[in-house]
Amino acid sequence: AQSVSQHNHHVILSEAASLELGCNYSYGGTVNLFWYVQYPGQHLQLLLKYFSGDPLVKGIKGFEAEFIKSKFSFNLRKPSVQWSDTAEYFCAVIPTGGFKTIFGAGTRLFVKA
Amino acid sequence: DVKVTQSSRYLVKRTGEKVFLECVQDMDHENMFWYRQDPGLGLRLIYFSYDVKMKEKGDIPEGYSVSREKKERFSLILESASTNQTSMYLCASWADTEAFFGQGTRLTVV
Numbered sequence: 001a002q003s004v005s006q007h008n009h010h011v012i013l014s015e016a017a018s019l020e021l022g023c024n025y026s027y028g029g030t031v032n033l034f035w036y037v038q039y040p041g042q043h044l045q046l047l048l049k050y051f052s053g054d055p056l057v058k059g060i061k062g063f064e065a066e067f068i069k070s071k072f073s074f075n076l077r078k079p080s081v082q083w084s085d086t087a088e089y090f091c092a093v094i095p096t097g098g099f100k101t102i103f104g105a106g107t108r109l110f111v112k113a
Numbered sequence: 114d115v116k117v118t119q120s121s122r123y124l125v126k127r128t129g130e131k132v133f134l135e136c137v138q139d140m141d142h143e144n145m146f147w148y149r150q151d152p153g154l155g156l157r158l159i160y161f162s163y164d165v166k167m168k169e170k171g172d173i174p175e176g177y178s179v180s181r182e183k184k185e186r187f188s189l190i191l192e193s194a195s196t197n198q199t200s201m202y203l204c205a206s207w208a209d210t211e212a213f214f215g216q217g218t219r220l221t222v223v
Contacts, residue, residue, distance in 0.1 A: 004155075036212075043203075049211060099207045101158075105154055
């Protein structure tokens with residue numbers, strides 16, 4: 001069965017620290033990959049996505065993610081977090097050509113001011 | 114801007130009640146989804162629909178049904194609400210390359 005695993009459920013960082021959130025998926029075929037973010041009290045919104053091409057994807061607000069096919073991973077990174085990055089982050093996978101999204105359990109990030 | 118609107122932000126219902134959660138999207142998307150979001154479990158797919166009157170079970174359909182009579186509207190129905198259905202319910206509409214989510218309905222069953 002397809003699944004998405006996010007390694008950390010809770011992460012606490014100080015402002016200016018670097019961030020890396022792990023995401024691994026299990027699926028035998030080709031996939032499209034996403035990171036969504038949910039700020040407190042707001043709806044889920046797309047942070048970045050990978051469909052094909054350069055495996056290093058840049059998204060909004062200085063986030064980037066790297067697709068490593070051999071490791072079935074799509075880790076999210078940001079060099080220097082801000083207090084406003086406090087949110088819950090979800091990794092998601094869709095088999096190529098499909099539309100049924102499989103979400104990870106989410107990682108709650110808290111950034112200390 | 115794509116808009117996905119869920120009819121209620123907060124609902125409190127009694128055990129055994131029939132509950133309707135409504136979702137409307139304004140971008141003529143064919144694919145719509147209902148998820149429930151629980152801490153530590155992420156988003157779990159309840160049902161999805163790929164066209165009017167077409168529906169498919171997701172990963173946790175038990176205790177739920179759906180209705181898609183019009184393209185823009187996708188309703189989630191709790192036939193007989195139970196306390197273990199207390200959760201945040203998210204509706205999403207799927208474009209070619211991403212999902213657009215509503216604000217969510219926080220349902221409490223007492």
